Structures are given as C-alpha cells and as structure tokens.
Amino acid sequence: FCSSFGCFVLWIYEKQHLQSELMSLELRHTKQQQLIQRLMNLNQIDERSLKAGSFYDMGDKQYMDCAQIFKNTQSGFYMIKPLLSPTRMRVYCDMTDGQSSRDAQMAVSHLTDWNDYKIGFGDMKSANGEFWLGNDNLHYMTTQDDYTLRINLKDFEGSRRFAVYRTFKVDNEQNHYQLQFGVYTGSAGDALSGSYHPEVQWWASHQGMTFSTRDRDNDRYDRSCDQEDKSGWWFNRCHSDNLNGFYHRGPYSAVTDDGIVWYPWHGWWYSLKSVQTKIRPASFEPNDV
Numbered sequence: 001f002c003s004s005f006g007c008f009v010l011w012i013y014e015k016q017h018l019q020s021e022l023m024s025l026e027l028r029h030t031k032q033q034q035l036i037q038r039l040m041n042l043n044q045i046d047e048r049s050l051k052a053g054s055f056y057d058m059g060d061k062q063y064m065d066c067a068q069i070f071k072n073t074q075s076g077f078y079m080i081k082p083l084l085s086p087t088r089m090r091v092y093c094d095m096t097d098g099q100s101s102r103d104a105q106m107a108v109s110h111l112t113d114w115n116d117y118k119i120g121f122g123d124m125k126s127a128n129g130e131f132w133l134g135n136d137n138l139h140y141m142t143t144q145d146d147y148t149l150r151i152n153l154k155d156f157e158g159s160r161r162f163a164v165y166r167t168f169k170v171d172n173e174q175n176h177y178q179l180q181f182g183v184y185t186g187s188a189g190d191a192l193s194g195s196y197h198p199e200v201q202w203w204a205s206h207q208g209m210t211f212s213t214r215d216r217d218n219d220r221y222d223r224s225c226d227q228e229d230k231s232g233w234w235f236n237r238c239h240s241d242n243l244n245g246f247y248h249r250g251p252y253s254a255v256t257d258d259g260i261v262w263y264p265w266h267g268w269w270y271s272l273k274s275v276q277t278k279i280r281p282a283s284f285e286p287n288d289v
C-alpha cells in the first residue's frame with residue numbers, strides 16, 4: 001500500500017494539518033468567548049440604561065405632557081413642551097403605575113426664594129432625586145388641559161397614604177401662582193381643602209391661596225407663614241399641609257409646625273418620610289394607549 005517513507009510523509013503532513021486545525025479551533029473558541037462577553041456587557045449596559053432615572057431623548061417630536069409619550073413605557077426623564085410654555089422642560093415621567101407625570105418630590109430645602117420656586121430647583125437627574133418642577137412649569141402644564149393631582153405619602157412606620165385632586169390648576173406669576181383644585185378622593189384625608197374640620201378650614205384651607213416664599217409674603221397671616229414654616233407653599237394662616245417643610249423625621253417638637261405635614265393623617269407635629277406628587281390629564285386612561 002505504501003512504502004515506509006511515503007507513510008512517514010503522510011503522517012508528518014497529517015500531524016501538521018491536525019495541529020493547525022486545532023489552533024484554528026482554539027482561535028475560534030477564544031473569539032467566540034470574547035463575542036459572548038461583549039454581548040453580555042452590551043446587555044448589561046442596556047439593562048442599566050433602561051432603569052428609571054435614565055434620560056430619554058425623543059428627538060424633535062413635541063409632547064405636551066407625559067401622557068402623550070406613555071406608549072414609550074419606560075420611566076425616566078423626558079423633555080416635554082406644554083402648549084403655553086416658551087421653552088421645553090425636563091420632567092420625570094412615571095410610566096410604572098399609569099401615572100403620567102411626576103412634577104416634584106418635595107422634601108426640599110427651605111432656603112429657596114421666589115425665583116427658585118418660579119423656575120424650579122433640585123436634583124433633576126436621578127430617579128429618586130428631590131426637585132421642584134417650578135411654578136411657571138406647573139402653570140404651563142395645568143392650564144393647557146384638565147389635570148389630576150396625585151400625592152403619595154409615606155411615614156416612618158412604613159405606611160402609605162394617598163390623596164387625589166381633580167382639576168388641579170396653578171395660575172400665573174402675576175396672580176402669585178394661585179392654587180385651585182377640585183374633588184378629593186384618597187386615603188390620606190383632604191388636607192388641601194381642610195374640609196375635615198370647619199374651624200380649621202377657614203384658616204388652613206389652601207383653596208384659592210397664592211404662593212409665598214421667604215422673600216414674598218402672599219399669605220393671609222399677619223406675619224409670614226413662610227418664615228415660620230420654612231418653606232414655599234400656598235399658605236393661608238398658615239396650613240394643614242406643608243409638603244416643602246423641614247425634614248424632621250417623624251414626631252417632632254418645634255416653635256412652629258414647620259415639618260413635612262399632612263394634618264388629617266399625622267397631625268401638625270409629625271414630619272413625613274417622603275412625598276411624591278404627580279399630575280396627569282384627567283382624560284388619561286392607560287388602557288386606551
């Protein structure tokens with residue numbers, strides 16, 4: 001069949017051939033492993049970028065509120081432009097529970113002036129950041145359509161309550177961002193109108209109140225609610241809720257009721273753990289989208 005020499009050559013050839021095939025297989029294996037690693041990394045980055053707190057650029061498309069972008073379904077920051085607003089604004093859109101807009105999370109510093117509240121301030125980048133959207137922006141948002149306000153409250157014992165107000169409106173700066181709201185539903189009690197107690201209502205209702213800050217006193221009190229209660233708010237004489245108040249952490253004693261207060265739930269001397277406010281069009285039905 002073959003001479004000993006011929007078989008030897010064939011053996012050498014086969015050995016070299018197998019060795020080069022092995023090397024090529026090893027190379028392919030390494031390349032595939034690198035590819036798998038790259039794909040895994042890409043996947044992780046993708047997951048991270050989809051987490052709440054991300055900023056989504058919707059390009060040149062114009063949306064008047066979060067409800068119009070709801071089909072995007074990812075919670076995060078978006079640029080919107082309410083009809084009357086001269087500029088686009090950055091808002092947090094909460095798509096997880098059908099709420100289409102979070103306007104503010106309000107455990108904020110009281111060392112802020114009229115102009116800070118006017119244009120907004122705080123952490124507008126992280127999902128749990130605390131910020132005030134800005135009274136001008138609240139005005140532009142709430143006058144272009146009929147909006148519903150939802151306030152989510154948490155205490156330090158782990159309980160949660162909420163309050164919903166129909167027809168939430170904030171007037172313009174000339175009218176000191178006068179507050180108007182409609183029917184209440186919820187579990188936290190109707191602090192905004194103070195309807196739980198007529199004797200409280202006349203001095204603590206926030207219906208029709210104008211906004212006050214430490215440098216602009218528009219309240220009905222002969223002194224300044226803002227200076228006593230350390231926040232910018234729609235004070236009367238002064239309040240039954242003070243959601244921009246001082247972060248006392250639960251029960252507190254102070255000269256005035258300056259905590260983060262929601263009176264019908266925990267009274268004036270308990271400062272809440274967290275406050276989240278959201279607005280969405282009254283006509284908005286997540287299931288329609």
Ligand SMILES: [Ca+2]
Binds near residue numbers: 218221223224
């Ligand atoms: Ca006053």
